[in-house]
Amino acid sequence: MAERIVVDPITRIEGHLRVEAKVEGGKIIDAASTGTMIRGIEIIARDRDPRDVWALVQRICGVCTTTHALTSIRAVEDALQIRVPKNAELIRKIMLAVIHIHDHVVHFYHLHAPDWVDVPNALQADPMRTAELAQSISRWPKSTAGYFRDVQDKLKAFVSNGQLGIFANAYWGHPAYKLPPEANLMAVAHYLEALDWQKEIVKIHTVFGGKNPHPNYLVGGMASAINIDGDNAINIERFNLVSKLIDEALEFVLEVYLPDLLAIASFYKDTAAYGGGLGNYLCFGDFSTAPNNDPSGFLLPRGAILNKNLSEVLDVDPRDPQQILEYTDHSWYENSKNGLHPWEGETSLKYTGPKTPYKTLDETGSFDKPYSWVKSPRWKGHAMEVGPLARMLVGYAKKDAPSHAFIKDEIDKALGGLGVGVEALFSTLGRTAARGIESKLCAVWLKQFFNELIANVKAGDQKTFNQEKWEPSTWPKESKGVGLTEAPRGALSHWVHIKDGKVANYQCVVPSTWNASPKDLKGQHGAYEASLLGVPMAKADQPVELLRTIHSFDPCLACAAHIIDTETQQTTKVEILR
């Protein structure tokens, strides 16, 4: 008889996620993931000026802050056929690379590491041996015995009065933790260091966007004017600051994050055997090296992989009305039609779950009725995984991509270091490793984009904004556009319909919508659910392995749960059926 477990809240994520699972014979045999919060941002975006919407939809997420703003201006610029100056393109690419690195580092240390690192066990470590370990894997200058002793003292002081704060009531000592005390201490030290470092890299956003989180963007370019002979715009002092921060970011990724990731992974090769899930991967691609964001120049290439088949990368066309369709069979909506392309949306919220407070969303455990605010997007009918792993796999497999050799080389290096084959990528561990590998690529590209920006300014181009279509009088009466971005968590798309100078319809298909989706019409699980099948559970009431696998996706549920609005009257119905 299977044991049913509920994990709600899933902590160390963005937003509100619940997982209900069945455990039998020490393994998860079925799982349902539920987004339990919804805000209705798409409805709110309606009837607004399309030039303003980036700011509104940026507030979908403050963790991957900027990605929704960027995607929104791409959608509006696509609809209104606006070309942006080269400097603005480069600044946007710089800001996107920055958020990838920031988000990945914060995810690894602050959201994911406690799944691998037994924090109190670090108190047993010998600081001298910790320094030897750290020095053997990287050239990070802080790695001295004295430094690690200080961290240990700090940790001792922290736990000594019994106030464990964020580390209270956790799973310390669980058999799934495998690091020796020295590795735990090194990771704790870098947990604190990463917390201090992450506030630095985002200053690049502050330079160009005025603040972080939620820096400013602009339809038609960027608002941060460049004037190399002015003291109140982007000049050499600001460029110097950005340059320094980029160098520091590259160093942190190369000397702290990646070595830690590979060192920790070497103790957890068992997690390469589970958590793979769907085996279907989707990327829209990003970081074009060709003008006007042309897909042929994408450093993170566009494409899809089905059934782990790396010998074939399938073409993806998001505009094709048949490729991306969203289903709501297991979501709390009432639609007259199902399987709609994002430009054709229709929705009314209709909660049919149990009365609160509830212990389970489905007494029967079958989850054959609606159980989430998240919808089920599908590509050509397939449930897909999006994110760093999807991007690395598509880059690895797509031989004609401009960055193929670089991506393949970095992946091979990491796999070689761990002594595992490429099949290890299809797993919990693979997902976590892919994020680290991608961070290195992004840090290298970040420097490249910055050098291009300097070269362009040096050549005499200081333009950051295209004024031509700023005024609504220059817009067509009606138009549609799509913005496509690779956000830190995966393929992101915003779909806008502009009519008479206002937003008539706005929709977002978000990375975590793909990954966190409930079952679809055919009963196919979403990526989270599929990845949990077969995950071992040493102790059913202490879900370390479950959390590890869910966290490997870096869930963002405020993004995931969203509404498609109709051109008709929006309604809300609530029926407590069960």
Added chain:
Amino acid sequence: MASQDSFYQYLRNRGVSRRDFIKFCTVMAASLGLDPGATGAIAEALETKRRMPVIWRNFQECTCCTESFIRTQHPKASDIIMTMISLDYHETLMVAAGHQAEEAVAKAIEDNRGNYILAVEGAIPVKDGGIYCCIAGRPAVDVLKEEAKHAKAIIAWGSCAVNGCVQAAKPNPTGAVPVQDIIKDKPIINVPGCPAIAEVMAGVITHVLTFERLPELDSQGRPKVFYGHRIHDKCNRRAYFDAGMFVENFDDQGAKEGWCLYKMGCKGPNTYNSCSNLEWNGGLSYPIKSGHPCIGCSEFGFWDNNGGKSMYNHLSEVPGLKIGVNVDTFGAAAVGAAIAGAAVHAGLSAVTKKQLDKQENEKNCKNKIEG
């Protein structure tokens, strides 16, 4: 509480000298906008305190306030979490999940009845019984009511918790409301902004910790120390406003010279926040300085305050604003108009201030926390 657990002791153990510790306290006093005499009080607090229990709840939000909080430069977030407060519940950062997380919060409330701070990030949906935001099978509205009951005070982080922010913008599909609409019997410190500035968040916590009382609040429940001025009052482009020199289009010559963004829709003239004073991310810049008009993100209902027009339309076209001058008649050389404009602004500040002063007494009587 024995002082070996204090922040000061921790610093001493790290080899920080008494002199450097006092220097740190002086910097903190300055960053809190206090006079130098406050250094001693800060030092004393940091020398003797047990960590203050904080329960931090996330409801309808995007987590930008948590992200902002970890950006604080002084004090650093790692020091706040490790040595100043005991963050007993915070979904984004805590290790325990599921029932272990819920047990942790129950225990924290039990152990610290009447003595913990409840920090709230996010708005609370109340429509349809609150089913649009559930945690562990319970609606956010129930969680808030229950956990506010025994709190010493509530901190409402960011515009979501203070005024509803984005989910409460028209047509507010889920019936999202801020904390102050639900909790009426507790002192609430409103810390608006989307997000709130990192050092402001850290400053509010350390103020309470150091002086053992809430900061003085204005009529809207905002700490005067951080929300006492309009962004316009201390803007680095203010001289250009007074001189009537405006950016007319993004990236025009005025933009390259850093002129005033008022005509581009800047909400600095009616937005109370510390952006132009403290600046963001360690005093580096703020939206206006980086060339984009202020969107007024710390003001009530800011998403819907543009009279149905784009946020890039300037204020004189927004109904209800009392700036009695049409800037379109300003020219860069129209000295008379510029002087008149400046005078009108001075008048507006005085009027606004008077109104605020009048309403303040009511809030201020709640300021003192009963121990």
